[in-house]
Amino acid sequence: MRAWLEHNRHSLALAIQTLRATPYASLFSILVIGIALALPAGLYLSLVNLDRMAGGVQTRPEISLFLKLDLDEERGRQLARRLSERADVARTRFVARDEGLRRMQADGMADLTAGLTGNPLPDVIVVTAAQPEPEAMDRLAAEFKPLPEVDRLIADADWARRLAALLGFGHDLVVLLAGLLGLALAAITGNTIRLQIYAKREEIEVSRLIGATDRFIRRPFLYFGTLQGLLGGLAGWSIVSGGLLALEIPLERLAAAWGSQLTLHGLSPTDSAILLASASLLGFMGAFFAVSHSLRKLQ
Numbered sequence: 001m002r003a004w005l006e007h008n009r010h011s012l013a014l015a016i017q018t019l020r021a022t023p024y025a026s027l028f029s030i031l032v033i034g035i036a037l038a039l040p041a042g043l044y045l046s047l048v049n050l051d052r053m054a055g056g057v058q059t060r061p062e063i064s065l066f067l068k069l070d071l072d073e074e075r076g077r078q079l080a081r082r083l084s085e086r087a088d089v090a091r092t093r094f095v096a097r098d099e100g101l102r103r104m105q106a107d108g109m110a111d112l113t114a115g116l117t118g119n120p121l122p123d124v125i126v127v128t129a130a131q132p133e134p135e136a137m138d139r140l141a142a143e144f145k146p147l148p149e150v151d152r153l154i155a156d157a158d159w160a161r162r163l164a165a166l167l168g169f170g171h172d173l174v175v176l177l178a179g180l181l182g183l184a185l186a187a188i189t190g191n192t193i194r195l196q197i198y199a200k201r202e203e204i205e206v207s208r209l210i211g212a213t214d215r216f217i218r219r220p221f222l223y224f225g226t227l228q229g230l231l232g233g234l235a236g237w238s239i240v241s242g243g244l245l246a247l248e249i250p251l252e253r254l255a256a257a258w259g260s261q262l263t264l265h266g267l268s269p270t271d272s273a274i275l276l277a278s279a280s281l282l283g284f285m286g287a288f289f290a291v292s293h294s295l296r297k298l299q
Contacts, residue, residue: 015223034235040178186286229283
């Protein structure tokens with residue numbers, strides 16, 4: 001056990017020494033890996049902030065039920081109370097026709113209503129759904145439309161459907177980019193390892209002659225690939241965090257110009273740990289396949 005630990009310590013020291021021996025090449029590889037990781041991480045962070053901003057605009061979609069003109073106001077209020085007792089309804093709001101007319105006049109439409117002899121507006125029940133998913137909105141709309149008190153219905157589910165489709169596309173794009181750039185990261189690490197193996201070809205052959213196993217020879221290269229991936233992950237994290245800091249003040253000014261507030265959220269500790277672990281794992285995998293293939297060719 002002590003010999004195994006000692007060899008692992010020695011292998012890690014060799015990997016660090018290799019990075020120091022070629023500082024410019026190592027720095028270039030780490031920056032390339034960092035940029036490759038920063039692209040999907042930055043897009044993922046943009047989706048997270050977009051999701052939070054969209055949730056702050058409107059947390060629940062609504063359904064507007066326009067009641068029949070000849071329906072008594074008390075019956076409309078009873079219907080609103082009955083609907084509010086449903087488990088799939090968060091709350092209901094009854095808007096009487098007189099209140100609707102006053103809102104129109106307050107919104108600058110007094111000229112349109114000046115010549116009217118009566119109030120043409122119906123009573124309206126605004127239903128807030130308990131679940132914001134478009135499917136739940138469609139089910140509620142299908143149940144409310146045949147009600148005898150309802151004349152027409154408007155479901156505010158289109159925005160939720162578009163937003164869900166947009167965020168779903170964004171998440172799929174993040175997964176696709178992460179997969180492609182992960183392969184690129186592994187390829188970069190594998191190519192670096194392959195060059196190192198050919199540079200140490202004679203040393204590897206001598207080690208085999210004195211009884212060194214492939215596992216013994218492979219270990220320093222695996223440490224190198226893992227370490228390079230980890231440093232690339234740190235570079236990617238730094239790029240994303242730096243870009244977020246650079247954009248925070250301009251975005252706050254833009255939001256203030258529109259009379260709103262905007263707070264950007266960076267990578268959480270869990271997201272950061274996943275980023276670094278993924279980068280290290282991809283570096284390890286790239287090194288493993290590259291060194292295994294190269295050692296087979298040397299045989």
